[in-house]
Amino acid sequence: MATAAFNLALINPSTFILPKSPNPTKLRVCTLRCSSATTNAVPGLSERPWKTSDARLVLEDGSIWRAKSFGATGTQVGEVVFNTSLTGYQEILTDPSYAGQFVLMTNPHIGNTGVNFDDEESRQCFLGGLVIRSISISTSNWRCAETLGDYLAERNIMGIYDVDTRAITRRLRQDGSLVGVLSTEESKTDEELLEMSRSWDIVGVDLISGVSCKEPYEWVDKTNSEWEFNYSGRDGEAFHVVAYDFGIKHNILRRLASHGCKITVVPSTWPASEILKRKPDGVLFSNGPGDPSAVPYAVETVKEILGKVPVFGICMGHQLLGQALGGKTFKMKFGHHGGNHPVHNLRSGHVEISAQNHNYAVDPASLPEGVEVTHVNLNDGSCAGLAYPAQNIMSLQYHPEASPGPRDSDYAFGEFIKLMKKVKVNA
Ligand SMILES: NC(=O)CC[C@H](N)C(=O)O
Structure with missing residues (x-):
């Protein structure tokens, strides 16, 4: 029995x-x-050699x-x-x-x-x-x-x-x-x-402050030659990008450097006024951990920068942009984490297989008029990308830098370069 x-x-x-x-x-x-795993076996010393x-x-x-x-x-x-x-x-x-x-x-x-x-x-x-x-x-x-x-x-x-x-x-x-x-x-x-x-909860906790850098620094490393399969964006012009470090992945910085950008990384609490004084060509709002609603100071910073300089938001950066534009974010049931998420690029009509890591998403219905949903996650229809052309804003909920994952969405860095170039030419 x-x-x-x-x-x-x-x-x-x-x-x-x-x-x-x-x-x-x-x-x-x-x-x-x-x-029968034997990784920690100590023959003769244990009753069981596993x-x-x-x-x-x-x-x-x-x-x-x-x-x-x-x-x-x-x-x-x-x-x-x-x-x-x-x-x-x-x-x-x-x-x-x-x-x-x-x-x-x-x-x-x-x-x-x-x-x-x-x-x-x-x-x-x-x-x-x-x-x-x-x-x-x-x-x-x-x-x-x-x-x-x-x-x-x-x-x-x-x-x-x-x-x-x-x-x-x-x-x-x-x-x-x-x-x-x-x-x-x-x-x-x-x-x-x-x-x-x-008795523990991850919702409502500012996790960004624990991972962000403490002082600004310059980034120069590029990705290696195996990444040179795409539009390089290099035309002799070095755009200056300030990257807010909410928990930034190095490959975002490497990809921007490979496109010829001069990059300054700043802590999550760095004042917008300091950034604008430097007159960058673009600002990147990075990925980062936790609940976007738990970092209202970051949303305020994003708000102060929007409309003044081209911006690109990735993952947490995209969520903060969504909130700064007046939209709402919500916690998903179990989120998206992996290297095999199909995303529909509504502008090109292409399907990209993407790298993803997020538990929160922007509710597109909460966004003001003029904000365009550019990408949709094909697994659940959630918002995977936004653009607000009137203010030179673009953002992705997933990871164009891959690392790890497919490189289908790498073109997004080239689009950010084009956005900065357009604004500079017309200035
Ligand atoms: N990769 C990220 O930036 C994650 C964003 C946010 N922490 C989320 O889980 O949705």
């Missing part, structure tokens, strides 16, 4: 799914697995997922989001827009290429943690500098593996984003971790 119940549980994970219950004493564990589960992911709905840890140890709270990218885990780990979130990779096998010196998208990892199905037991790549586990441990980022990522993804798709707690601390009870997850 007991054996039958055990087998049933293994083949049907939903057996272990617990209803969201205010009574934490009813907690049970979602997965029960043995594995690593057994030593971590828990406790979700706010009351479900508990037993897992194995890699990277840092400890206890961490965050919002769980799933990312459908097949490659590019290092760029994802260093995308500052994941601050406050645990990234669950739907691709089951992660870590096989290790990490390298070139693919960093920011100065550190800001995400809460990494959740994967299987960590590669060997690392092989010509650029590999170290293993994923060592990299995360050095940066104090928790990772877990041997967890049913497919079941968690299905739950997030069904119920929406969930807050969770990752812990390797046996001393903490399930109830304590559940309480922690339920």
Whole structure:
């Protein structure tokens, strides 16, 4: 009888799914697995020559997922989001827009290429943690500098593996984003971790101030030659772009530099008046973590700049532009995170496969007349791009810089160059 119940549980994970219950004493564990993974095996020193589960992911709905840890140890709270990218885990780990979130990779096998010196998208990892199905037991790549586990441990980022990522993804798709707690601390009870997850919220929190640079700096690095497949925009003229760092990804800066721009990066709180004094040819509002409604100071800055100089907003920058134009943003059910999101460019008629990472979106119905929706996400019809030609504004909800992901939308940087050029010529 007991054996039958055990087998049933293994083949049907939903057996272990617990209803969201205010009574934490009813907690049970979602997965029960043995594995022959040998990553941490210490022959002769352990009764079992394989690593057994030593971590828990406790979700706010009351479900508990037993897992194995890699990277840092400890206890961490965050919002769980799933990312459908097949490659590019290092760029994802260093995308500052994941601050406050645990990234669950739907691709089951992660870590096989290790990490390298070139693919960093920011100065550190800001995400809460990494959740994967299987960590590669060997690392092989010509650029590999170290293993994923060592990299995360050095940066104090928790990772877990041997967890049913497919079941968690299905739950997030069904119920929406969930807050969770990752812990390797046996001393903490399930109830304590559940309480922690339920008393934490990502909505309404200014996460930008924790990731933005503290002082302005100049950026000069370009993307390498494999990116030179598109309109280069270089015509001997170096446009000066000021980039607001709300959590900016380096490839945005590299792409602008490759188009010949002279770039000054400024902190998120830098006054608009200081920017306008420098008379830039354009201003870029970058991607960044969290809720756009939690940073009214940034919306005010955007408002002060609009109409005075051409602007380009990317992701968080697009959301802040939407609000500055009088529109509203809202939290999506589980957002878009991955490198395979189809977007319809309404101006060209083309479909772009895009890189995306956002949980909030602009409500197009809330925007004033004259603002044009230029791009639509084909998965759910949400607004993926805006333009307000009267004020030389363009923005995208997704990532034309890719990194990781397809480069279909790279033309957007060329369009920004054209916008700056048009305004300069007519000045
Ligand atoms: N990549 C981003 O800029 C993310 C924007 C915002 N934090 C969101 O989740 O919607």
